[in-house]
Amino acid sequence: MSLLNLQLKVWRQNRGQSGHFQDIEAKDIPDHASFLEMMDIVNERLIAKGEEPVAFDHDCREGICGMCSMTINGVPHGPEKATTTCQLHMRKFRTGDTIWIEPFRATAFPVIKDLVVDRGAFDRIQQAGGFVTVRTGSAPDANAILIGKEVADAAMDAAACIGCGACVAACKNASAMLFVSAKAGQLNSLPQGQPEKDRRTLAMVRQMDKEGFGNCTNHYECEAACPKEISVRWITKLNRDYAVAAVKESFVGQQERAEGGE
Amino acid sequence: MSAVLDSLSRFYASSIGKKILVALTGAVLVIFVLGHMIGNLLIFAGPDAINEYGHMLQTALHGGGVWIARLGLLAAVAIHILATVQLTRQNRVARHDPYRQQKPQVSSKSSRAMIWSGLTILAFIVYHLLHFTVRVGNEYNGEAYKTELHGETVHNVYKMVIDGFSWAPASIFYIIAMALLYSHLSHGVSSLFQTLGLTTHRTAPVFKTLGHAYATLILVGNCSIPVAIWLFGYGR
Numbered sequence: 201m202s203l204l205n206l207q208l209k210v211w212r213q214n215r216g217q218s219g220h221f222q223d224i225e226a227k228d229i230p231d232h233a234s235f236l237e238m239m240d241i242v243n244e245r246l247i248a249k250g251e252e253p254v255a256f257d258h259d260c261r262e263g264i265c266g267m268c269s270m271t272i273n274g275v276p277h278g279p280e281k282a283t284t285t286c287q288l289h290m291r292k293f294r295t296g297d298t299i300w301i302e303p304f305r306a307t308a309f310p311v312i313k314d315l316v317v318d319r320g321a322f323d324r325i326q327q328a329g330g331f332v333t334v335r336t337g338s339a340p341d342a343n344a345i346l347i348g349k350e351v352a353d354a355a356m357d358a359a360a361c362i363g364c365g366a367c368v369a370a371c372k373n374a375s376a377m378l379f380v381s382a383k384a385g386q387l388n389s390l391p392q393g394q395p396e397k398d399r400r401t402l403a404m405v406r407q408m409d410k411e412g413f414g415n416c417t418n419h420y421e422c423e424a425a426c427p428k429e430i431s432v433r434w435i436t437k438l439n440r441d442y443a444v445a446a447v448k449e450s451f452v453g454q455q456e457r458a459e460g461g462e
Numbered sequence: 463m464s465a466v467l468d469s470l471s472r473f474y475a476s477s478i479g480k481k482i483l484v485a486l487t488g489a490v491l492v493i494f495v496l497g498h499m500i501g502n503l504l505i506f507a508g509p510d511a512i513n514e515y516g517h518m519l520q521t522a523l524h525g526g527g528v529w530i531a532r533l534g535l536l537a538a539v540a541i542h543i544l545a546t547v548q549l550t551r552q553n554r555v556a557r558h559d560p561y562r563q564q565k566p567q568v569s570s571k572s573s574r575a576m577i578w579s580g581l582t583i584l585a586f587i588v589y590h591l592l593h594f595t596v597r598v599g600n601e602y603n604g605e606a607y608k609t610e611l612h613g614e615t616v617h618n619v620y621k622m623v624i625d626g627f628s629w630a631p632a633s634i635f636y637i638i639a640m641a642l643l644y645s646h647l648s649h650g651v652s653s654l655f656q657t658l659g660l661t662t663h664r665t666a667p668v669f670k671t672l673g674h675a676y677a678t679l680i681l682v683g684n685c686s687i688p689v690a691i692w693l694f695g696y697g698r
Contacts, residue, residue, distance in 0.1 A: 219559075221562065271561065271563075271564075273563060273565065274561065274563035274564045274565030275565050275567065300562065300563040302561055302562065302563065305557055305559055305560065305561055306556060306557055307555060307556050307557060307558050307559075308556065370567075372553070372566070372569070372574060373553035373556055373557070374553070374556040374557040375477075375553075375556070405476060405477070405478055406476065408477070409475075409476055409477050412555070412556055413477075413556055414552060414553040414555075414556030414557065415477040415480070415481060415549045415552055415553055415556075416477070416481065417549075417553070417573065417576065417653075418573070418649070418652075418653040418656045418657065419566075419568070419569035419573050419574065420568055420569065421566060421567060421568060421569050423568075424567040424568045425567070431663075432656075433661065433662065433663055433666070435656070436656055436659050436660070436661045436662070437659065438478070439478055439481070439482070439656070439657055439658065439659040440658075440659025440660075441659075442476075442478045442479075443478070443482055443658075443659060446469070446472075446473045446476070446478075446479060449469050450466055450469035450470055450473065451466065451469075453465065
């Protein structure tokens with residue numbers, strides 16, 4: 201184990217106020233610490249000095265909850281590919297490095313404090329249509345609906361999205377298309393999702409627009425930043441599903457019914 | 463009726479709806495650019511070939527064809543620009559507090575500068591139309607630019623193009639504009655397949671290569687005309 205001496209430039213901000221970078225010296229950081237453990241050490245020292253610790257989001261610390269965020273040296277979740285901030289280790293840095301730490305920046309993700317942003321917009325998009333309405337009652341038979349292995353695998357790839365918001369943070373336009381396309385695409389691929397497919401697609405895209413996310417311009421920075429390597433082909437599918445749903449809504453509307461006879 | 467219009471205006475109001483219109487109008491312009499280039503390359507087939515081509519365009523459908531094409535292209539350009547400007551403004555608002563450090567990992571400079579390459583091309587189109595279509599500030603509408611072809615008096619497109627590109631500043635501006643068009647197409651062509659929902663895992667690399675090849679073809683084809691005339695004295 202060796203120890204690293206680092207120079208941190210950390211974004212400090214209170215809700216509704218403008219922020220600034222604070223220079224923080226991070227001395228004697230063990231290289232086997234995770235990035236969040238490094239932040240813990242830094243915070244312990246700040247508290248010992250009677251200063252305000254840096255607020256940051258974290259929960260499971262094993263790369264599956266989607267809570268940790270931070271834009272590290274200009275890249276959401278830092279320089280490691282397919283890795284969340286909590287799984288990023290300090291051995292990826294060299295002693296003497298300057299590390300810039302910023303929140304996930306987007307108007308739809310307002311800063312609560314320092315590096316903590318409000319990602320409630322994602323929850324509202326999910327509530328708009330990211331579900332399958334199921335009947336209550338006893339559990340259905342597992343094999344009652346047959347699903348091809350390829351379809352199940354593809355849906356599972358989309359379901360790997362942990363909703364961390366790195367796609368929004370990485371996008372030049374702060375677009376949420378990768379998140380929305382993964383959540384809608386997962387259900388739109390499966391037979392259980394078919395009855396509500398058009399309604400879901402329209403509702404989720406409309407909520408996304410309403411939340412003030414930007415528009416996708418096909419740069420694919422989202423895919424590069426995604427810790428779960430969600431493919432931008434889900435965005436292709438969302439574009440297609442949305443076009444079909446919008447055309448149906450415009451020209452067909454509700455289910456055509458024959459006039460009832462007396 | 464109004465239910466359909468409401469839905470269509472909702473479609474345009476949505477992010478994906480605008481993007482689909484940008485892609486469709488972009489596709490129209492992509493195809494136009496190729497046809498325009500192939501027609502212009504007739505300059506290398508001699509005066510009669512391009513003059514006849516120009517005369518054909520002017521007289522197709524008793525002179526109506528050119529106006530149908532112009533109005534169609536004008537509509538495509540107008541929708542393409544209106545939607546992209548609106549989208550870009552929304553994108554600015556979507557990150558009102560920018561990163562102090564941001565490191566793009568995979569996107570090209572061309573893709574990030576689409577609005578600027580596009581608006582420069584718009585300025586070029588205005589200049590180009592004033593230069594060779596409306597012909598203001600020059601003598602191209604005069605008697606010196608009429609010629610005989612199969613017993614008819616037609617506009618001498620050949621002489622106009624040769625004289626137009628003999629002036630260095632015009633040639634340089636055209637070449638700069640074509641470089642920006644290359645940049646715009648190198649992202650735009652493959653991007654339109656993505657927006658229209660047509661890209662797949664297998665076709666994504668094909669569309670990307672196709673986009674770059676198409677952009678290169680347009681660049682080389684269009685630049686060959688001012689380069690041949692201005693630098694190598696073709697037709698002078």
